[in-house]
Amino acid sequence: MSVDVEHEAAPPRDPxxxxxxxxxxxxxxxxxxxxxxxxxxLDVPETLAIPPALxxxxxxxxxxxxxxxxxxxxxxxxxxxxxxxxxxxxLGSCTMKHNxxxxxEMARLPGFAASHxxxxxxxxxxxxxxxxxxxxxxxxxxxxxxxxxxxxxxxxGELAGILMVRKALEKEGQPRRLVLIxxxxxxxxxxxxxxxxxxxxxxxxxxRGTIDLGALEAAMTEDVAALMLTQPNxxxxxxxxxxxxxRIVHARGGYLYCDGANFNAYVGVAKPGLMGVDVMHMNLHxxxxxxxxxxxxxxxxxxxxxxxxxxxxxxxxxxxxxxTFFLDFDRPESIGRLRTFLGNFGMFxxxxxxxxxxxxxIGEVAxxxxxxxxxxxxxxxxxYHLKYDGPSMHEVVFSDKKQSDLGVSNxxxxxxxxxxxxxPPTMSFPLIVHGALMIEPTETEGKPVLDAFIHAMxxxxxxxxxxPEIVRxxxxxxxxxxxxxxxxxxxxxxxxxx
Amino acid sequence: MKFLPTSDAERAAMLAAMGARSIDDLFAAVPAExxxxxxxxxxxxxxxxxxxxxxxxxxxxxxxxxxxxLGAGVYNxxxxxxxxxxxxxxxxxxxxxPYQPEVSQGTLQNIFEFQTHVCLLTGLEVANASLYExxxxxxxxxxxxxxxxxxxxxxxxxxxxxxxxxxTVRTYFSNLDLEVVEVPVGPDGATDARALAAAVDEKTxxxxxxxxxxxxxxxxxxxxxxxxxAKGALSVAVVAEAVSLALLSPPGEGGADIxxxxxxxxxxxxxxxxxxxxxxxxxxxxxxxxxxxxVGQTRDAEGRRAFCLTLSTxxxxxxxxxxxxxxxxxxxxxxxxxxxxxxxxxxxGLREMALQSHAKAEYLKAAIAKIPGYRIPFSGPTFNExxxxxxxxxxxxxxxxxxxxxxxxxxxxxxxxxxxxxxRFLVAATEMNERAELDRLxxxxxxxxx
Numbered sequence: 001m002s003v004d005v006e007h008e009a010a011p012p013r014d015p016x017x018x019x020x021x022x023x024x025x026x027x028x029x030x031x032x033x034x035x036x037x038x039x040x041x042l043d044v045p046e047t048l049a050i051p052p053a054l055x056x057x058x059x060x061x062x063x064x065x066x067x068x069x070x071x072x073x074x075x076x077x078x079x080x081x082x083x084x085x086x087x088x089x090x091l092g093s094c095t096m097k098h099n100x101x102x103x104x105e106m107a108r109l110p111g112f113a114a115s116h117x118x119x120x121x122x123x124x125x126x127x128x129x130x131x132x133x134x135x136x137x138x139x140x141x142x143x144x145x146x147x148x149x150x151x152x153x154x155x156x157g158e159l160a161g162i163l164m165v166r167k168a169l170e171k172e173g174q175p176r177r178l179v180l181i182x183x184x185x186x187x188x189x190x191x192x193x194x195x196x197x198x199x200x201x202x203x204x205x206x207x208r209g210t211i212d213l214g215a216l217e218a219a220m221t222e223d224v225a226a227l228m229l230t231q232p233n234x235x236x237x238x239x240x241x242x243x244x245x246x247r248i249v250h251a252r253g254g255y256l257y258c259d260g261a262n263f264n265a266y267v268g269v270a271k272p273g274l275m276g277v278d279v280m281h282m283n284l285h286x287x288x289x290x291x292x293x294x295x296x297x298x299x300x301x302x303x304x305x306x307x308x309x310x311x312x313x314x315x316x317x318x319x320x321x322x323x324t325f326f327l328d329f330d331r332p333e334s335i336g337r338l339r340t341f342l343g344n345f346g347m348f349x350x351x352x353x354x355x356x357x358x359x360x361x362i363g364e365v366a367x368x369x370x371x372x373x374x375x376x377x378x379x380x381x382x383x384y385h386l387k388y389d390g391p392s393m394h395e396v397v398f399s400d401k402k403q404s405d406l407g408v409s410n411x412x413x414x415x416x417x418x419x420x421x422x423x424p425p426t427m428s429f430p431l432i433v434h435g436a437l438m439i440e441p442t443e444t445e446g447k448p449v450l451d452a453f454i455h456a457m458x459x460x461x462x463x464x465x466x467x468p469e470i471v472r473x474x475x476x477x478x479x480x481x482x483x484x485x486x487x488x489x490x491x492x493x494x495x496x497x498x
Numbered sequence: 499m500k501f502l503p504t505s506d507a508e509r510a511a512m513l514a515a516m517g518a519r520s521i522d523d524l525f526a527a528v529p530a531e532x533x534x535x536x537x538x539x540x541x542x543x544x545x546x547x548x549x550x551x552x553x554x555x556x557x558x559x560x561x562x563x564x565x566x567x568l569g570a571g572v573y574n575x576x577x578x579x580x581x582x583x584x585x586x587x588x589x590x591x592x593x594x595x596p597y598q599p600e601v602s603q604g605t606l607q608n609i610f611e612f613q614t615h616v617c618l619l620t621g622l623e624v625a626n627a628s629l630y631e632x633x634x635x636x637x638x639x640x641x642x643x644x645x646x647x648x649x650x651x652x653x654x655x656x657x658x659x660x661x662x663x664x665x666t667v668r669t670y671f672s673n674l675d676l677e678v679v680e681v682p683v684g685p686d687g688a689t690d691a692r693a694l695a696a697a698v699d700e701k702t703x704x705x706x707x708x709x710x711x712x713x714x715x716x717x718x719x720x721x722x723x724x725x726x727x728a729k730g731a732l733s734v735a736v737v738a739e740a741v742s743l744a745l746l747s748p749p750g751e752g753g754a755d756i757x758x759x760x761x762x763x764x765x766x767x768x769x770x771x772x773x774x775x776x777x778x779x780x781x782x783x784x785x786x787x788x789x790x791x792x793v794g795q796t797r798d799a800e801g802r803r804a805f806c807l808t809l810s811t812x813x814x815x816x817x818x819x820x821x822x823x824x825x826x827x828x829x830x831x832x833x834x835x836x837x838x839x840x841x842x843x844x845x846x847g848l849r850e851m852a853l854q855s856h857a858k859a860e861y862l863k864a865a866i867a868k869i870p871g872y873r874i875p876f877s878g879p880t881f882n883e884x885x886x887x888x889x890x891x892x893x894x895x896x897x898x899x900x901x902x903x904x905x906x907x908x909x910x911x912x913x914x915x916x917x918x919x920x921x922r923f924l925v926a927a928t929e930m931n932e933r934a935e936l937d938r939l940x941x942x943x944x945x946x947x948x
Binding site for chain 2: 081100124238240352484
C-alpha cells in the first residue's frame with residue numbers, strides 16, 4: 001500500500017490525535033508528471049548561453065506534486081504543532097504572546113513586501129522613514145539616544161553590542177580581554193562574547209540568584225571590557241542593585257551590556273538608560289510581538305549610549321533638515337556591517353504597528369506580564385520548589401526538587417503538561433536551577449487560562465505522588481508519543497533520500 | 499486594550515488571591531530613579547494604524563507597479579499564493595523553535611523537508627535548518643571551515659562575492675585574528691583563477707567563490723575547489739541567487755565542501771531586504787561542525803517515525819562560549835515558505851523558472867548591448883543578471899528612470915569607488931518580467947542615449 005493510501009485510510013482513527021499516524025514527507029507524496037505551478041509561456045526566444053559544463057541536467061529527487069496535495073500536506077502538518085493561538089505557551093524567556101494580525105497585514109503591503117532594499121532613495125522614503133520612526137520609538141522606550149535595527153536576531157544584536165564596546169575601548173587605548181557573564185545568563189551571551197574575541201569569565205550568582213556585588217567588585221578589573229547582564233535576570237528577578245552594578249562597572253572603565261530579552265518585564269515602566277546601561281539589544285519577536293514563526297525570523301535592534309554612537313553598524317538611517325531620509329554610509333568608526341541591507345525590515349513594520357497600537361499605554365504590557373507571572377507563582381508555591389524566592393517579574397522559575405524524590409523529572413512534568421493542553425515551560429534553564437521549570441505566561445493570557453494552567457500543574461503534582469507512571473510515560477495524547485532524542489543523535493538521519 | 503484579556507474585576511480578584519494590594523507593589527524591586535513613563539502618543543486604533551502604515555508603504559516603489567530589474571542579492575521571483583497563505587496559519591505563525599518534539603512535529607518535519615530540498619539543490623549531503631541571510635551564512639561557513647582546519651588563519655575570498663557579504667566577513671573577523679585576502683575578477687568578470695590559486699597557501703582554511711557572482715557571471719566551482727584542495731583548504735561555494743541552482747552545476751558536483759548563501763529567490767518575498775533566508779550545506783564528514791539548528795529523524799515510544807532537533811551539543815544553549823555559533827533564532831517561517839514553494843515548483847518548475855529568467859536576461863542583455871552609449875563590460879556567461887556600462891554616471895540615470903516607473907538596476911557606485919564603477923549598474927531579469935517590460939527598459943535607455 002502506498003504511503004498516501006495508508007494515511008488516508010488509517011482506520012481506526014484515534015479521536016485523541018489530530019492525525020492518526022505520522023504524515024508522509026512531501027517527497028513521498030510525489031508522483032511522476034504532477035505539477036503544482038503555472039508559468040506564462042516564454043515570450044522571448046528560448047536560449048541557453050551558458051557552457052554545458054557549467055550546467056546541470058536535472059534536480060534528481062525533487063518533488064512532483066499538485067497544489068492540492070501541497071495544501072493538504074502543509075495543513076495537516078500544521079495540525080501537529082501547538083501554537084499560541086491554541087493556548088498558553090509557557091516557554092519561559094521566549095515571551096510567547098499573542099501576535100496581532102494587523103501587523104501581518106501591514107507587513108504584506110506591496111510597498112513593504114514587494115519593495116527592494118537597493119531602490120533609489122527617492123522611491124524608498126517610506127521604508128527609510130519607517131525605520132527612522134521605529135528607531136526613535138525604541139530610543140524613547142530604552143532611554144538611550146540611538147538604535148541600530150540591523151541585527152537579524154537577539155544573538156546578532158549581542159555580537160553587535162559587544163563589537164561596539166570593543167571598538168570604543170580600542171579608541172580609548174586597548175580593547176581589554178574579558179567579558180563578565182553571570183552563571184544564570186542565556187547561552188548566547190558567552191557565545192557572542194567569544195565571537196567578538198573576548199574570553200568569558202563567569203560570575204557566580206549570590207544566594208538570591210542575583211549579581212553578587214562583592215564578587216563583581218573583585219572581578220571587575222581594568223581587563224574587563226563589559227558586564228553582560230540580563231535585566232530582569234533569567235530567574236525573572238529584577239537586579240535591584242542595578243545602579244550599584246553600573247557604578248562598579250563604570251568605575252573601572254567597563255561597559256554595562258543589558259540583554260534585553262526580558263525587556264517585556266518593564267517596558268514603558270522603567271528605562272535602561274536610567275539604570276546606567278550603555279548598550280542593550282531587544283528582541284522584536286519577544287517584547288514587541290512579532291511572530292516566532294516556528295523559530296524565526298527574529299530581529300535584534302541594539303540601543304546605545306552616546307559614547308557608542310560612532311560605532312553603530314553601517315549604514316545608519318538619517319533625516320535631512322528638509323525632512324527627507326537617507327542612508328549614511330560615511331561612518332568611519334563603524335564596526336561595519338553584520339548582514340545585508342537594513343535588517344529584517346518586515347519585523348520593523350510589525351513592531352512599529354504594535355508600538356503604535358499601545359502608544360503611551362505600553363506600560364500595560366509589563367504590568368500585565370508581571371501580574372500574570374506572580375499569579376502563577378502564588379498558585380504553585382508550595383506545590384513546586386522555588387529555589388530562588390526573590391520577587392518575580394515576568395516569569396518564575398520552579399524546579400522538580402519535590403517531584404524528583406518520587407522518581408519524576410522536570411522533563412516528565414513538561415511532557416505531562418501537554419496532555420492538559422498547554423505548551424511546557426522552558427526546561428533545564430537557567431543552569432543554576434537543577435531541574436528547572438521556567439514559566440512565562442505573558443500579559444496576553446487571561447485569568448481563566450491562568451487558573452486552568454495552575455490547576456493542571458497542581459494535578460500533575462498530585463499525579464506525581466499518586467500515579468507517577470502516568471507522568472513518567474507522558475505525553476499520551478499528542479500527535480506522537482515521547483520522541484527518542486538520544487536515538488536521533490546516535491543514528492543521524494538528517495534528510496530524505498531519493 | 500484589545501490585546502489584554504484581563505478585566506478590571508479579574509485583575510482585582512487576582513491581586514486579592516495573591517495577597518497583593520496593587521500591581522505597583524509587584525514592581526517594588528525597580529528603583530524609583532529608573533522608573534519613567536515614555537513620552538509616546540496615545541494608542542492608535544486598527545483603522546489609524548492602517549492609515550499610518552499604508553501611507554508610508556505608498557512612499558515606496560514596489561515591484562508590482564513598476565518595470566522592475568533590481569537584484570544584487572534580492573530577487574523578484576514568482577511565489578504562489580498558497581505559500582504565503584499557509585504562513586498565516588496560526589500553527590505555523592505562532593509557534594516557536596521546536597524544543598518539545600511531541601507538540602512540534604509540523605515544524606520539525608517542515609525543517610527536515612527544507613533540509614532535503616537544500617541538499618538536492620546544492621548536491622551536498624547535510625543542510626541546516628536555515629541561517630539569517632546570505633552574508634552571515636558565509637561568515638558561518640568560513641568559521642566552520644576554520645574550526646575544521648584546526649589552526650589555520652586565512653580565508654581567500656573572490657572579489658566576485660557580494661560586497662555586503664565581504665564587508666560582513668570583515669566585521670566578524672575583525673577581532674578573531676583571522677586574515678581575509680581578496681582575489682580580483684578578470685576581464686571576463688569571473689574570478690582570476692591563476693590569482694586565486696596563487697593566493698592560497700598552507701595557512702588558508704577556506705577558498706570562497708560566488709556563482710553567479712555579484713556581477714552576474716557564472717563561475718566554475720572547480721576553479722575554487724582545485725585551488726583549495728591543492729593546499730588542503732576547504733572549498734566554500736556561495737550562492738546569492740538560488741534559482742540558479744536549478745540550472746547551473748551544483749556546488750557538490752564542483753568539489754565544494756560547504757555551500758552557503760541566500761535562498762530568498764526560492765519562495766520568499768523581497769521584504770525590502772529582510773527577512774531573507776540564509777542556508778548552509780556541507781558534506782557528511784563535516785556535519786558535527788555545522789552551525790545552527792538541525793532536525794533529525796527518529797522514532798517515538800510507539801515506534802512511529804518522528805523528528806526532533808539533534809546534535810544540540812554543538813549549540814550555544816549547551817556549549818556556551820565553545821558553541822559552533824551564537825545563533826539561536828533563525829528563519830523558521832521563511833524556511834517553511836521556501837519548502838512550500840520548492841515543493842510546488844518541484845523538479846520541472848524550478849528548472850523552467852531558471853530557464854525563463856535566463857532567457858529574459860539574455861534578451862535584455864543583447865538588446866542593451868546594441869544601444870549606442872551602452873556596453874556590456876564583462877564577457878563571461880551570465881545567468882539572469884549582468885553589468886551594463888553607460889556613458890554617464892549610473893546613479894542619476896537610474897534615479898531619473900525610477901521617477902518614470904522603471905527600476906532599471908543597482909548602481910555599482912553604491913559599492914565601489916573605481917571611476918568605471920560610477921558608470922556601471924547591475925540589471926536583473928526573472929520570469930516575472932514580460933517582454934513589454936523588457937522592451938520598455940530598452941526604449942528608455944535608448945531615449946537617454948539619443
